[in-house]
Amino acid sequence: MTLRTRLMLLVLITMLPALAVVVDTAVGQHRHLKADIEHSVLRFARFTVDHHAARVAETEQLFNLITDLPQVRTLDTPNCDALLQSLLYGNLNYTNFGVIRPDGYVACSGVSTSAPVYLGDRAYFKTAAATKRLSIGDYQIGRLTNKPVQVIAKSVLDATGQVQSVVYAALNLEWLMRFMPLAELPPESAIMVVDRQGVILTRAPDPEGKWTGINLTSDVPIAKAFLDSGQSEAISEGRGVDGIQRIYALARIGSGEERNGYILVGIPSQEIHAALNADLLPRAAFLVATFLGIMVLAWFGSEILVMRRTRLLSTAARQMANSDFSTRAAIKGRDEIAMLAGEFNRMGDALQRNHQQIHRLNRIHEVLSGINGAILRIRVQDELLKEACRIAVERGRLRFAWIGIVEPDTGRVMKMASHGEGNDFVDRHCLTPHVRADEDLCPCAAAMPQAHPVICNDLRIVNQRDKSWQSLARSHGFEALAGFPLKRDGEVIGVLGLYAAEAHFFEAPEVDLFQELAADISLGLEYIDKDQRIDHLLYHDALTGLPNRKLCEDRLQQEILRARHHDRHVSVVVLNITDFHRLVGVHGHHVADDVLNMLATYLSAHVREGDTVSRLGGDEFAIAYVDIASTQDAIHLVQSLVAGLPTVFRNTTREIHLSIRGGTAIYPDDGEDAASLLVNATLACSGQTGRSHAVNFYSSTIQRAASEREKLEQAFRHAIKDVLGLALYYQPVVDIHTHRIVSLEALARWNSTEFGPVSPARFIPVAEETGLIVELGDWVLNSACRQIQVWQDAGLMEIRVAINISFHQLRQEDFVERLAMAASAINRNRSNLLAIELTESELMDDVETTIRQIDLLKSHNFTIYIDDFGTGYSSLSYLQRLPVDILKIDQSFVSTLGQSESSDAIVRTIIALAHGLKLKTIAEGVETAEQLALLKELGCDYVQGFLFSKPKPAEEITRLLNNGGSISPMD
Structure with missing residues (x-):
């Protein structure tokens, strides 16, 4: 028996125990897999029961509503x-x-x-x-x-x-029919619902309905056994009514003693056995292949162990003769062949070092050339960095390269691009806040705080302090690595990390070239950043980052062309903040910017993907809804957006109530191009005069109204400039008990040569929006003072005249001084015959500033009225601090007095509040004797309204004053 044969028998005997263990494991896994499948079927049956139970719970909640x-x-x-x-x-x-x-x-x-x-x-x-x-x-x-x-x-x-x-x-x-495809069960699976007697109520699949009504207890023995057992769930294998062998999971519907029916889920046994066989066969094949592989290895092992040393040495000599200087004779030992191999390898080391240095320098020059070319042609940062890493690895023969950029806010290094294998090493040891300068950082992390290249040329020399990252680096095949800081204007903005598979890769000549490479990459990033900032500012708003008007029109025009081709609709919504100029005047530009950013964030988060939110300028935003099926869908989208708009802006120091209005135009009904849609949506927005947070839809009426408003504005400008058609009327305020005139309210009237008598409800908003309210207010002030002087010269009774002051006037720095100077000519006996009316809502825009201004007014002995009280947002704490004299109850509450319990309660509360603060009250808009009687009963001090007198010119007021200033209520 040869040695090779003995080796084969030994290998075979050694493998027998392992073979037995593998077979036993496969059988056990087969058994567990079948049990897992059966429990999966049971879990699905339970899920189906739970799904049905959820429907029952939903029904109970629905009953509570019905x-x-x-x-x-x-x-x-x-x-x-x-x-x-x-x-x-x-x-x-x-x-x-x-x-x-x-x-x-x-x-x-x-x-x-x-x-x-x-x-x-x-x-x-x-x-x-x-x-x-x-x-x-x-x-x-x-x-x-x-x-x-x-x-x-x-x-x-x-x-x-x-x-x-x-x-x-x-x-x-029949939800089973819809539920079945979602379950992704194998073919020929079945789900059934049966009643307590075992009759099938529904089955999926059952396209012809032939199984409904069949009693399972007579045809399916396992079903009868389950129903008779009274169990809540079970698993069993058997044939169904269609004759197919399945594994069934049965679960009862209902809890406790309730048994409302049963769910049966069956999966074909053939499918399960096929799955089990599919799991077993690869294991058996692998076992056989492993056995044969080991035998083959054993057969050839002896030849390899004996002959390999001499063959290796001769082969290495031939390869080095062919200029393959990396070849080494991997022979160890103390015999002559091993000694010869050692000398051969040392000679190869010297030849290889010289050859590698020449090739490295050539490769680095090639890398520099490639990256400089990329800088010239690539204008996207991510693409440039990826291309730089790719060129460094592929042309520079590096094992791995990556580029990180420092986040200015956090100091963390963000890996922007990499090429090769080594990302996990970078993630663990290099993405460190660059403010650290610890000696144990890896070179890439240390290069940033030190602001110069950090190189480790031989990782085989282990530093005990740096052992953790060195070990991981070598496990990736790195033998040398270097970090080169990327700089802009002398500041470190990132790092270029290079990793080589050979030691001493980064010697003096190479380091100089790599520093030049890092400088080129930094310059490329600077060019790209400048280009991107210029491009962004051309098409985006600098404050919010949203698309500007130019980009909005461009995108909108593209969507209109697409909509025209596909017969779809496009909707444009223009939004602005009511009285935004007043918000800027009160709170300053920084708060106004915060409000605009908040609104921009909200709008961007509440539109669909593909829609565009833009800032057109100032407080004006535009939303373009695209790919809309119908006008009704467009209306629904717009209404949903506007309904959720924020009503209050809050920061750490203030709370500002917002009123946002909107206008919309829809392609193709309201315009055929982007410019016309934006114009018409803007017209619809400016024509929105109803409640806040509402949207107005463009129509021809709005076009006419906008044109008419433009004409009205021009006419009013001429009227203010030349005092054409302007007149000052006065409405008496009378004592509720004596019916004597106690004061007058000065009211501006305009009789236009073009429009005839114009209601204040029309020209006052125009004056406020255009800023003409300041000039109008000055005219009212001067006219009222002149008229008071006339009455004084005529020897009539001294009567106080109240003038309405707008927000714009109150915020003027010299307003109080001008007001005091105008009043000084008419005031006698230290009494001030001018009273100031301020609306509640304007008072609360900037309470602290308002209090300072009113204190100044009070120092000049002016009487202060709060007009339209009850309609704003004032709080009791601020009201207590405001140095006012009289509260004017808004006519909206007076008009429903005696008809609305809430109005009665509000008026009663205002009067009680005023008296508690030692203030007087004036009820506005009193028109009936019933209202007068109720106000008298509630303790109101003064009344004003048509019941006593409409606003009258000065001549008619003069006659009233000549008659003693007493007025009788009109019937």
Whole structure:
């Protein structure tokens, strides 16, 4: 027997125990796999039962809503039918909803019936009526729908606790047909719902319905055994009604003593056995292949161990003769052949070092050339960095290269690009905040804080402190590595990490070239950054980062062309913040910028993918909704967006209430191109005069209104400039007890030569939006002072005149001084005949500034009114601090006085609050004797309104003052 034969027998005997262990393991895994499959089927059956239980719970919650509806409570059949039909429409989980009278007949139903239907014999009706609780019925075929259902019922109780009716819902069991494809069960699998007697109510698949109604207990022995056992769940194998052998999982529907039916899930046994065989056969094949491989290795092993040494040495000599200087004779020992091999290898080392240095320098020059070319042609940072790493590895013959950029905020290094194998080493040891300068950092991490190249040329020399990263580096095949900082304007912005598979790769000539390479990459990054910033600023808003008007129009035009080709719609919404200029004036540009950024963030987060949010300028934003099927869909999208717009901006020091208005135009109805859509949406936005956070849809009426408003603005500018058609009217404020005039409110009126008499409701908003309100306010102030002087010169009774002051006037630095100077000519006996009216909402825009201004006014003895009180956001704490004299109750509360309990309560509260703060009250808009009587009863001090006098010109007021200043209420 030869030595080779003995070796083969030894290998065979050694393998027998391992073979036995492998076979035993395979059998055990086969058994466990089958058990796992069976439990998977049972888990699916449980999941199906849980799914059905969830439908029952949803139904109970739905009943809680339905039983409180008046249509159900009153058994109003037409309205009740309509309600139930609306609930049933599109709801595949139910086949019907209905309400049963106590006599058992159906009162209303989601499914129309041609004749009265009697359900008084159903068990669920009897149980619900008797127990007054939720009743879950048996599985059955519905009388109205002729479908397999399970009916759930709940009694509706009247005020005395008696059963008024029974509401029921029929759960649709055909959900199995929809559920089956989602389950991804093997072919010929089956899912069934059976009742307590074992009759199939529904089965999937069952396209012809031939299995419904079959009793499983007579045809399927395992089903009968399960039903007779009373178990809640079981697994068994057997033949189904269709003759196919399956593994069945059976689970009971219902809890406790309730047994409403059963779920059966069956998977073909053939599929399971095929899966088990598919798992076993590869194991057997692997075992055989392993056995044969070991035998082959043993057969040739002896030859390799004996002859290999001499063959290796001769082969190495031939390869080195062919200029392969990396070849070495891997022979160890102390004999002559090993000594000869050692001398041969040392000669090869010297030749290889010289050859490698020449090749390295050539490769590095090639890398420099390649990266410089990439810098010239690539203008995307990520692409440039990836290309630089690829060139460094492939042309520089490096094992790995990566580039990291420092995050300015956190100091962390972000790996932007890499090539080769070594990412996990970088992640563990190189992505360190660059502010650290510890000596134990790897060279790439240390190069950044030191701001110069850090090189480790031979990782075979182990530093005990650096041992952790050195060991990991060598496990990746790295023998030398270097980190070169990337700089911009003298500051370190990143690092270039290079890893070589040979020691001493980074010698003096190579390091100089790699430093030049790092400088070139830094320069390329600087060029790209400048290009990107220029490109971004051309098409994006500098504050919010959103697309600007130019990019918005470009994208919108592209979407219009696409919509025209596919017969779709495009909607443009323009939004702006009401009184944004006032917000800037009160809170400053930095707060206004925060508000704009908040709104930009909200809009960007609440549009669909593909839609565009832009900032057109100022406080104006545009949203382009694209690929819309219909106008109605566009309206729905716009309304959903506007409904959720933020109403309050909060930061650490203030809370600002926002009013946002919007306008929309829809392609193709409102414009054929981007420019016209934006113009029309802007017109619709500026024409929005209703409640805040509302959207106005473009129409020809809006176009006409915008044109008319433009004409009105021009006419008003001329009127202010030349004082054409402007007049000052006065409305008396009378004592509620004596009916004597106590003060007058000065009101501007305009009779335009082009438009005729123009309502203040039209020209005052124009004045506020255009800034003309300041000039108008100055005219009112001067006119009122002149008129007071006329009355004084005529010897009439001194009467206080209140003028309305706008937000813009109050915020002027010299306003109080100008006001005091104008009033000084008419004030006598140290009394100030001018009163100042400020609206509540404007007071609260900037409370601290307002308090300072009012304090200045009070120092000049002005009387301060708060106008429209009750309509703003004032708080009691601020009201207590405001040095005001009179609260004017807004006419919206007075107009419903005696008709609305809430209005009565509000007026009563305002009067009590004012008196508690030692303030007087004026009720605005008093028009009826009933309102006057109620106000008198509530303790109001003064009244103003048409009941006593409309606003009148100065001549008519003069006559009233000449008659003693007493006014009788008009009938």
